[in-house]
Amino acid sequence: MSGVVDVGVRDTRNLTFSERLYLPEIVKGMAVTIRHLLRNLVRMRNLPTILYPERKRDYSGRFRGKHILTTRDDGTLKCVACYMCAEACPAECITIVAGEHPKLAYEKYPLVFEIDMLRCVFCGFCVDACPKDAIWMTRDYEMAFFNREEAVFGIDKLIAKPGLPVKDGLGYRPYYPGDGTRPPGDASSSPVIPGDGERAKLREKGLDIHHTEGPGPLNAPSPAAKAERERRAS
């Protein structure tokens, strides 16, 4: 705690004779601006402005840019279509249609996973909400579109294929108190992955397993997404 400072009194309103003459003040002012000019000429690298797009700003590893859907070691999406991100999203920009995964251990996968980038407010709530570490954000902020349809990113645009580098590097990811970036080793993938055709075998044994025939998790059909959108719109 301290007092009150009256800046109006400290700065007396009367200007000195030389200040009223304009000219000496102009010289003093020029000294300030020319000092800045010379300093910037000598140290061009420290300029606050950037020659975009030749040079890009170096953002931190927490930058909230374009989303990616992470994959398991076998290339399938980690997403289990639990709708948590869609529920947490304040902009309501995530559309998910769930399908039954051929592998029993995964249970569900997204037939459709779409983010409307024009609605998205890039708050990172989807990343916070995900219980499977399946959605991350990157440092990619260049998402220009020519029409509104293009702005809806499906799985094909969001998936981070294994081995391929992510554009501009990874951004906002869940927070791990350990080293701040990486999840614990076993958290990212399920411990046991039964083989393909497991459901078929179970069904042969006469067990009641619901199964929707459909393409694999990586080939999401866009008609389904359209149908789902129309259903919701109507």
Added chain:
Amino acid sequence: MSSVETVSLSKSAQRLRDRFSGSPLSERVEVFDLDLPTIETSPADWIAVARFLRDDPECGFDLFLDLAGVDNLKRRGRAARFEAVFHLLSLSRGEHLRVKVILPDGTPPGLPTVCEVWPAANWFEREAFDLFGFDFPGHPNLRRLLCHDAFVGNPLRKDYAPGQRWFFAEEDLRMPDWAANSEERAGHFETQTISIGPSHPATHGIIHLIARLDGEKIARAETQIGYMHRCFEKMAETHTWNQVIPFCDRLNYVSAMINGVGYVRTVEKMLGIEVPDRGRLVRTILSEFSRIMDHCVNIGANLVDIGGLTNFWYLYQPREGIYGLLEACCGARLTVSYVRVGGLAIDVPEDFVPRCRALLESIPKFLDDVDRLVTRNRIVRNRFAGTGTVTRDQAVAWGFTGPVLRSTGVPYDVRRARPYDFYDRFDWDVAIATDGDNYARYLVRMEEMRQSLKIIRQALDVFPASGPVSSDDWHVVLPPKDAVYHDMESLIFHFKLIMEGIRVPSGERYEWIEGANGELGFYAISEAGPGPYRLKPRPPCFPMMAAYEKIIVGGSISDAVATLGSLNIIAGELER
């Protein structure tokens, strides 16, 4: 701290009760003690109560803060459907008061205007007329404010379907009546009416100023706003408590961090949870940096308005550094969404303290440069001194807070009047000036930036190297992710919190902090649902914009532009 607060609150409520019992109004009001002393009255008695509250020496509620309409349609146990909730401030006592005017059912909702008592009520009543359909008999200019003239219905009523669209065509634009008829006076310059804006670089956003010029001087003016209205309050009602945080960033987008802090403090008070010291210190440090940023933008843009571009560049460099710091903390420069109810989204990066210290080193250099170029510059003096003058009484009557009120000599700063977080432990001064003109506002803002640096320096000195930044109440705060992956209980908390949201107990609360341009309050009502039943921000620039059309009368257009800049109007917060 909290126990002291409750004791003093009951005391002030008791004093109000005593005061009213001796007056002729004793039968007509009821005094309650909620989070604030609260008075309930009826529309018929409202004017008499208002005059008593303002003029009685024991009350002295001279500053009108806020008017929030409330629709009780879906609220349990309420006598009437509509309430008008006023918040008032007594500058001499530093006390807040809530007045609820209960509007009886059966008649169209309405209550007499209090524009005569507090001129600041003018636009607040227009807003309630617009969004709730309240009638204010006697109001001088009861027209829609935030919604356009072709809008049908009252969007904040609970039975208004939010999906409707109302299109506005050019022929729907309604000019004020006085502007339609030009006025000619013998032996005088011809008067003419001009429009400045809506889209004009000098309006800093989209604001429509209609001015009648008598020669060079503005004889009469009126501002029309609402071009950026998106009904934040309706959106808040349809989202959960946490989902409102990104919307808050977009209120005052020049200092987004402060809005978030103000909002989550309200919710935390309703929940009764405590944030760890480290989290509160991070909030304080980043809020003060945001305040510096806000003042930088304000002074820089204001100087551009009068033709001084150089300072704009010098003031934007510290802002760039602060944006870098915010981005390193939370991943976004402008729309930070860094706070959460109960703490912060994520701990600060490891190099947080050195980065802050580096900024503390660099920012004063730029402030000194601007100081050298501007403060004793004769041209700036001639443009700023004596223009846009607001007297102390006018500022209070118009409901000003923040640097503009302080520039008229009133040392009201929320950080001092009701210290929150750690402001009472730091050594800093409230900057005031006396002249109340554009130049005084410039001086106050320059000094406030230096005081903010002082606060940050002291906060960094006591900043703990490690420790939690968020509460560990997992009914409110998301558990850490590694626990979610490994621990079933944490996963359940995580699911419940995402799918159902925070459960805030029923009740209401008004919490206020010092925003960059004045008292930023949030009035929240909870009905124990997943989100707010009603959320009303008290935007500090709203009363200033309302008074703008009165301040500029008598000056020239160029002075009006300089005045608009120095009032610090932020359209995102003004129109919500």
